Amino acid sequence: MPGPLSGVKIIDLTSVGMGPYATxxxxxxxxxxxxxxxxxxxxxxxxxxxxxxxxxxxYLQLNRNKRSIVLxxxxxxxxxxxxxxxxxxxxxxxNIRAQSMRRLGLSYEDLQRDNPRLIYCGVYGFSEAxxxxxxxxxxxxxxxxxxxxxxxxxxxxxxxxxxxAVIADKTTGLTAVYxxxxxxxxxxxxxxxxxxxxxxxxxxxxxxxxxxxxxxTFSGSGIPxxxxxxxxxxxxxxxxxxxxxxxxxxxxxxxxxxxELSGHPEHAEQExxxxxxxxxxxxxxxxxxxxxxxxxRSTQEWMQLLASADIPMAPVASLEDLLEDPHLQAxxxxxxxxxxxxxxxxxxxxxxxFSRTPGSIRRLPxxxxxxxxxxxxxxxxxx
Numbered sequence: 177m178p179g180p181l182s183g184v185k186i187i188d189l190t191s192v193g194m195g196p197y198a199t200x201x202x203x204x205x206x207x208x209x210x211x212x213x214x215x216x217x218x219x220x221x222x223x224x225x226x227x228x229x230x231x232x233x234x235y236l237q238l239n240r241n242k243r244s245i246v247l248x249x250x251x252x253x254x255x256x257x258x259x260x261x262x263x264x265x266x267x268x269x270x271n272i273r274a275q276s277m278r279r280l281g282l283s284y285e286d287l288q289r290d291n292p293r294l295i296y297c298g299v300y301g302f303s304e305a306x307x308x309x310x311x312x313x314x315x316x317x318x319x320x321x322x323x324x325x326x327x328x329x330x331x332x333x334x335x336x337x338x339x340x341a342v343i344a345d346k347t348t349g350l351t352a353v354y355x356x357x358x359x360x361x362x363x364x365x366x367x368x369x370x371x372x373x374x375x376x377x378x379x380x381x382x383x384x385x386x387x388x389x390x391x392x393t394f395s396g397s398g399i400p401x402x403x404x405x406x407x408x409x410x411x412x413x414x415x416x417x418x419x420x421x422x423x424x425x426x427x428x429x430x431x432x433x434x435x436e437l438s439g440h441p442e443h444a445e446q447e448x449x450x451x452x453x454x455x456x457x458x459x460x461x462x463x464x465x466x467x468x469x470x471x472x473r474s475t476q477e478w479m480q481l482l483a484s485a486d487i488p489m490a491p492v493a494s495l496e497d498l499l500e501d502p503h504l505q506a507x508x509x510x511x512x513x514x515x516x517x518x519x520x521x522x523x524x525x526x527x528x529x530f531s532r533t534p535g536s537i538r539r540l541p542x543x544x545x546x547x548x549x550x551x552x553x554x555x556x557x558x559x
Contacts, residue, residue, distance in 0.1 A: 179206025180533045184360065186210065187261055188242065189270035191218040193315065193342050194376065195299050196238040197349035199269060202356065203241030204526050204535040207267075210551060211242040212258065217544045231518055236541045240523065243539070243547035249280055258282075260555040263290050267356055269297040274304050284371040294369040295359045299352050303375040313376055318344040322380035327388060330407050347383050348376045405456070410463030413492045414470040420492040421475055423466065423482075428452060430487045431462075437481055438469050515540045 184207040188199040196211075196218065203209040211218075217230055218239070226232040247254040259281075262268060268287065270277060277283055277298075284296040298304075301313025319325045319338050328337040352374040359372055387406060391399025405411065413420040425431040428450055435444040448454045449462060470478065475491050482489055493501070504510060512522045526535045 177533050179204070179535045180530060181357075181360075182206035182533075184208070184266045185264065186267045186269065187258070187265045188212060189268065189272055190299060191271065192220050193234075193238065193345035194349045195269055195271045195352070196220070197346055198299070198352040198356070199242065200238055200240060201349075201353050202267075203539075204537065206533070206535065207241075209242040210261065210547075211239065211244045211542070212247050213244055213544060215246055215248065217246075221544070227518055230544055231541070236515075236518065236521055237523055239541040240537055241539050242542060243551060244542035244545055245548040245551040246545040249282075255280060257552060257555045259287075259290075260558050261551070262287055262294065263558060265291065265294060266360065267295045267297060269299060269352065269356065271299045273310055274298060274300065275310060288369060292368060293363060295356060295363065295372065296369065297352060297356050297359075297372040297374060299348065299374045299376075301375065302377045303373060308377065315342040315344045318348075318376045318380050321377055323384050323388070324380060327384070327402065327407065330402060333409075344376055344380050348374060348379045351379050405459045408460040408463050410460055410467055412467075414467050416470055416478060417472070417474040419475040421470065421478055421489055422492055423470060423478075423487070423489040425466075425487050428455075430485075431455070433485045434466075434482070434487055437485055440469060511537060513537065513540055517543060 181202055184202070186199060186202055186207050186209045188195065188209050188211045190196055190199065191213070199207075199209050199211070218235060220235045220238060221230040221232055223232040223234040226235075247258055249255050249258065268282075270282075274283075278286075284294075287294055287296065300309075301318065302308035302311055304310075316338055320336070322344070324343065325336040325338050328339065329335050352372075355372050355374055359370060363369060385401075387403040388401055390401045390403055391397050392401045413422050425434045431449060432444045435441055435449075443449055443465065448458045455462065473481070478489065479491070498504065499510065509525050509527075510522055511525045512520050515521045521540060523537075525537070528535065
C-alpha cells in the first residue's frame with residue numbers, strides 16, 4: 177500500500193538539517209519530494225565523513241525519498257522552471273530568507289495567485305514578526321539563545337554546554353512536519369492553502385520552557401524558573417562497579433521496591449522519600465543516595481536484581497551498541513540498501529508504523545541533479 181501522503185507533491189528549498197529532516201519524514205510517508213539545490217549542492221553534502229565527495233553520511237541520513245534538481249534561481253529560465261513546478265505543488269518548504277524569496281517573486285502572496293491551494297512553509301531562525309527577523313541562525317546559536325545550553329550546567333555550577341545533538345534542527349523539523357500535515361488536513365475542508373512560519377528560536381523556547389517555566393508560571397510567586405528534578409546535579413547515569421546504568425525509580429512504589437531490593441529498607445520508612453510532595457523537595461538528596469547505592473554492585477548484578485521489579489532501568493548504551501540492540505534487530509529498525517554510487521548504505525528506518533498505509537524507503541538519497549532532466553521535462557509538459 178502507498179504511504180499516507182501518497183500523491184502529495186512537495187517542493188523542497190531547504191538545506192542542512194532542519195528542513196531536510198522534515199521533508200525526509202514527509203517523503204518516507206509517500207510524498208513526492210523534489211529537492212531543489214544550487215550547483216554546489218546542499219551544504220550537508222560536504223560534511224564529514226564521506227566515501228565520495230558530495231555524498232556525506234549526514235546528507236545520506238537526511239535526504240532519502242527525494243528527487244534532486246539543480247536550479248540557479250538567479251537565472252530567469254531556471255526560476256521559471258521552479259514557478260512552473262509550483263503551480264500544482266501541494267507544499268513549498270523553504271529556509272531561504274524571506275526577503276530573498278520576495279526578491280525572487282517567490283513570496284506566498286506571489287505564488288498563491290497561481291496556486292491558491294499551495295501550503296507555503298517557511299522554516300527560519302526567527303519569526304518575521306520580531307526584531308530578530310532575518311538574522312542567521314544555526315543549531316548552536318539557537319541552543320544558546322533559547323536557554324538550552326544554559327540549563328546544561330545549571331544546578332551543578334558548570335559552564336553552559338551544547339547538547340551533543342542538533343536538537344534545535346531536529347525539534348524544529350518535527351514541528352514543521354506537524355504544521356504542514358495539519359495544514360493539509362485543513363485544506364481538505366476549506367480547499368485553500370495558507371502560509372506557515374516555523375521559527376527555530378520560538379520553537380525551542382517553547383520546547384525548553386514546558387518544564388522549566390516552573391515558578392514563572394505563577395505571576396509574582398517569586399519561585400525560580402527551572403524544573404528541580406531535571407536540574408539536579410545528581411541526575412545522571414549512575415556509575416556501577418564496572419560501567420553505568422540509567423535508573424529512575426519514579427513512583428512511591430518503585431522507590432520502596434528499590435530500597436528494599438537493594439538492601440536499604442530503612443529508607444523506605446522515611447516520609448521525605450515516600451511522600452510524593454516531600455520527595456519533590458528532596459529529589460537531589462535522593463539522587464545522591466541512589467548514586468551511592470548503585471556504585472556498590474556491577475551493571476549485571478543490578479540488571480538481575482531489578483529485572484522483575486518494574487523499575488525503569490537500562491545499561492548506558494554507546495552509539496555502536498545501538499547497531500546490535502536486540503529490540504531494534506527484532507523490529508528490523510535499521511535498513512541497508514544498495515546505493516548506486518555509495519554502495520551498501522545503512523540508515524535508521526521509519527519509527528512510526530501504520531497498519532494500512534505504512535511509510536517506506538523507496539528512493540535512496542540522490543546524487544546532485546540526479547533527477548534534473550526528468551523534472552525539467554515534467555515542468556516543460558505543464559506549460
